[in-house]
Amino acid sequence: MPPFSESGLPLQPGPREPGPLEPGPLEPGGAIGIIGGGQLGRMLADAASRLGFDVVILEPEPDSPASRVATHTLVAAYDDPVALRALADTAAVATYEFENVPAAAVAALVAMDIEVAPGARALATAQDRFDEKTFLNAHGVGTVAFAEASTAEEAAAAVTRIGAPALMKTRREGYDGKGQRWIEHAVDAGAAFEALGGVPVIVEAACDFVRELSVIAVRGRDGATAVYPLGENHHEGGILRRTIAPARASQALADQAERIAAKVLAGLDYVGVIGIELFEMADGRLLVNEFAPRVHNTGHWTQDGCECDQFEQHIRAIAGWPLGPTRAIAQVEMLNLLGEEVDGWARYAAEPETRLHLYGKREAKPGRKMGHINRVKPL
């Protein structure tokens, strides 16, 4: 038994034809690889199993949330060549639950004739905040003003050019508010640059937005696209606290979001679900804050607010299936359960309007996403 296999079973190829997936869809009974074993991988695995697929998780942490609902788990580094080989031998298509999967891992899988969706272009663009905003502007999608910097001096110049206060973020890595600093005065830029590790950064203009919204969109292998209704998001301490969906929004605003999603999806030649975070400005314009090339926390409301949720939608898209419906059938308030808040599960379980989604994480560290609830009301 190879040391990275948690299943104890030799990994058997599914009933697939060798070679690339296209043009045919992946048939039920085939296996889907998921890089990453967290809650998004777990909910993707649930959706895949509902459609009759086997699931193989690649995740270095043993006993991960996703591994406990998957057919097989490869406990290995994301870029472990033996594990990637086993993944390619088992699954016909692979996806990932987080955007910081090593580009080399995706390249290795593609070289082994396994489809990876979303593809390398989407992943590379999303992994670098400067490339991401540059891509957006180049495709006619508005963002705040931004500048890159690779030295303390460049950082100070960038803040002067953009104007303080400004937000300095590492170009790569970081999530949930980690790896970023507010710069109140240009003179603080150098120190902030060093505090962020002296790595390449992006400086973003402060944004006086009215609301934070997001649009969850999907594009199939055939280029068909669909968008879910807008969600209105509330963050606390850099972490998503609450999404209300469908958000109150004019048809013009919804149309604007749909146009943005269409540009992003086409520009990335995207396959799968994408989460696009938006700032609604006082003049009605939508700016893109960032996008995540994966299912997204602000799309969890679709589990109980739509007939086909973002997880099934993503599996359908990457498997080459037709997209499912995206209309809302209920009004939902999604609330993240962070850290010890999950200990309040019994109260939520007793609310008839509340659907509970818990991730099975063993330890409730402060701020850790342990689960979420969807409070559902008729539309």
Add this chain to the structure above:
Amino acid sequence: MPPFSESGLPLQPGPREPGPLEPGPLEPGGAIGIIGGGQLGRMLADAASRLGFDVVILEPEPDSPASRVATHTLVAAYDDPVALRALADTAAVATYEFENVPAAAVAALVAMDIEVAPGARALATAQDRFDEKTFLNAHGVGTVAFAEASTAEEAAAAVTRIGAPALMKTRREGYDGKGQRWIEHAVDAGAAFEALGGVPVIVEAACDFVRELSVIAVRGRDGATAVYPLGENHHEGGILRRTIAPARASQALADQAERIAAKVLAGLDYVGVIGIELFEMADGRLLVNEFAPRVHNTGHWTQDGCECDQFEQHIRAIAGWPLGPTRAIAQVEMLNLLGEEVDGWARYAAEPETRLHLYGKREAKPGRKMGHINRVKPL
């Protein structure tokens, strides 16, 4: 590594207190044991994982549908003492997905201080068709006329007493129309008895019903009960083909079904979901055909027609959680996909109103339940 463990991991006890579960509920992170690895076990495991539970499957067949979505699988006979010991060491509560689980297995688990729900009384009653109907009549619930027989002579006498045509069924085992014969004339009774294996049988009067209905009901550890709206069922060749739910039904009919469910649940001191098959007679009376002490094929519509489906409802009940809502939020037509019908998955996947549920079974034998679809319409 014990030979019956498919997971390759030593089975670790969850964060449970030793001893019986009551009075407290099972906390998320705890493990639920499921005896049986088929599609019902699979869908129960999905629901359990959504609530943050680990799942341990006990099933002799390797690579079963449920094992592929479960945290651990014990590949062993249902009454294997070593496997039952491992199950009791791992899980705080156990349930089963089929009513023919050996009574000795349940008794062994109970002796090891693991809660089993539904309990031994419900299981024993459901395992014997004569005991089942005797129980029903004793609790004021109507059935067709019936008689038991243990010899060919008794069988002939029973048919004469009940009146031909009559239905002869083995008292134990049998499902989906297996283990039963129609007796057109009393003289055929002896031969039918022998053809059924010479085992104890029950002879049931033919029933000139108007419709076949079913009620899916649930009872919590605290005695709280709830019923889902009635389903109208259509069988072909003894196998369920279609359920339409909520069925068109008067309030009086719905009330009658609810009273029947309440009597059955209380009479069995039941915990969990039960499926009760009903005959609607021309005079408006409901007779019980049979009940299954488990989630039921005629309740699959609740996955897409209710906020809390029968699978989550069962997990909530056996875990000592409050029951979820049972009202319908959509009109559903559930259609079983039997044998090679599952090959039509692509057509169903393309229907926006259709939700697909596939079981991941490797081989599409004729008549085998491979999946189902729920066609959903607004109420």
